Amino acid sequence: MTRQELLDAIEAKYAAQGQDMDVHLSGLLHAETMTYWDFANVDALLSLQIKRTNLPDEMVFIMYHQINELLFKMILWEIQQISHNDDITPEKFSMHLARVSRYFDMLSGSFDIMSEGMEISQYMKFRDTLTPASGFQSAQYRKIEIASTELINLIDFRFRDNIDRETPYSHAFEHMYWQAAGKDYKTGKKSKLMTNFETKYRVELINYMEEYNLVNLWTKFKQLPKEYRENKELINEMRHYDHTVNISWVMHHYNAASKYLDSGKEGAKATGGSDWHKYMHPRYQRRIFFPELWSADELENWGVTNLEKHL
Numbered sequence: 001m002t003r004q005e006l007l008d009a010i011e012a013k014y015a016a017q018g019q020d021m022d023v024h025l026s027g028l029l030h031a032e033t034m035t036y037w038d039f040a041n042v043d044a045l046l047s048l049q050i051k052r053t054n055l056p057d058e059m060v061f062i063m064y065h066q067i068n069e070l071l072f073k074m075i076l077w078e079i080q081q082i083s084h085n086d087d088i089t090p091e092k093f094s095m096h097l098a099r100v101s102r103y104f105d106m107l108s109g110s111f112d113i114m115s116e117g118m119e120i121s122q123y124m125k126f127r128d129t130l131t132p133a134s135g136f137q138s139a140q141y142r143k144i145e146i147a148s149t150e151l152i153n154l155i156d157f158r159f160r161d162n163i164d165r166e167t168p169y170s171h172a173f174e175h176m177y178w179q180a181a182g183k184d185y186k187t188g189k190k191s192k193l194m195t196n197f198e199t200k201y202r203v204e205l206i207n208y209m210e211e212y213n214l215v216n217l218w219t220k221f222k223q224l225p226k227e228y229r230e231n232k233e234l235i236n237e238m239r240h241y242d243h244t245v246n247i248s249w250v251m252h253h254y255n256a257a258s259k260y261l262d263s264g265k266e267g268a269k270a271t272g273g274s275d276w277h278k279y280m281h282p283r284y285q286r287r288i289f290f291p292e293l294w295s296a297d298e299l300e301n302w303g304v305t306n307l308e309k310h311l
Contacts, residue, residue, distance in 0.1 A: 057118040058126040064114045065135065068107060072140035075103050079147045083215040090228040093220065094237060101241045108249045115256040132192040135253075136181050139201045146208050148245070149218045149289035156180060157286040169206045177285055217241075218290055235293055242289045247282050247303050254281060 001009070011021040037043060048066065051058045078096045082088060135141075145154055151172050155163050159175045179185075182194030190198075221229065221238060228234055282303025291299060 052129045053126045055122045055126045057122040060114065060117045061123070061126070064110075064117070067110075068135075069138065069140060071103050071107055072138065072144060075100050075144055076140060076147065078103075079144070079217060082217060082220055083147060083212060088220065090224050090231075090234070093224065093228075094234055097217070097237055097241060101237065101244060104241065104244045104249060108244055108252050111252040111256045115259050120259070132196065134181075134193055136178065136193060137197045137201075139197075139205065142178070142201070142205055143208050144245075145287075146205070147212045147216055148241075149216055151209060151213065153218070153288060153291060169209045172209065173202065173206050177287055221290070238290050239293050242293070246285075246287050246289065250282050250285070251303070 007021075010024075014021045014024060049059060049062050051062065078099045082093055082096045085092070152160060152163065154177055155172065155175050156177045156179065163172055163175060179194070182191035182197075183189070286302060288294065288299065288302060294302075
């Protein structure tokens, strides 16, 4: 594009907005040169790590979870480009799904940063200052789950028979699998972990459930042309994502927790107060995004056998 063609294109852009190109060019004349630290807001980003104790390794814990949240945001950004595209092509679907899987592969392989980056003695001290906060309370992670599959696949396995598409979202919310981390189903009483989480995010998450009810990844996949729904490569990409999020990522998290909680204090619970052995392990959660892409044997042994060898 020549300089004149570029100027004509810029003028047409601003004219379409009812704007005067010359005013914007004048502003550009006086603008400061863009720098990396301004573009990435480095100073603001690096000011967000605030320790609550005098234990150095708490900083590792804070920064690691902030990195996770940034990656969660990247994942949601990619899913949004699949879900909210009415005419998405199979190629574009596959491209964004591959990006999401790479982000989760990175997350799954990153737990050594935390598990090998903190002294057990330090962690077992500063973790008490975090109570009742927990990684459970990551709303972005809950949104990833909601945007990935149909809600029935996130309902606690014990209550699925009584929930269908006619069930109010608020009722489904009360029976999501994660409720087991902080709710006594016999009494209905919820832990402080859960009440804090729901006070801040309940309405937002229920709205998100409604937004993604018919445009989640699983539903969008089932809307693709038959030849793509039967394409072995795309099926394996879907299975890889499902396995990475619901087995690999979970087990890396489980093993990291085990190193500290099982070694540091007998019978230690998660900071939120849950029985983390049962809550975290895939065989108890029974969370599977794309159940129809797995065999009966794989579903039966979810989280118990090495499904990765079949991918």
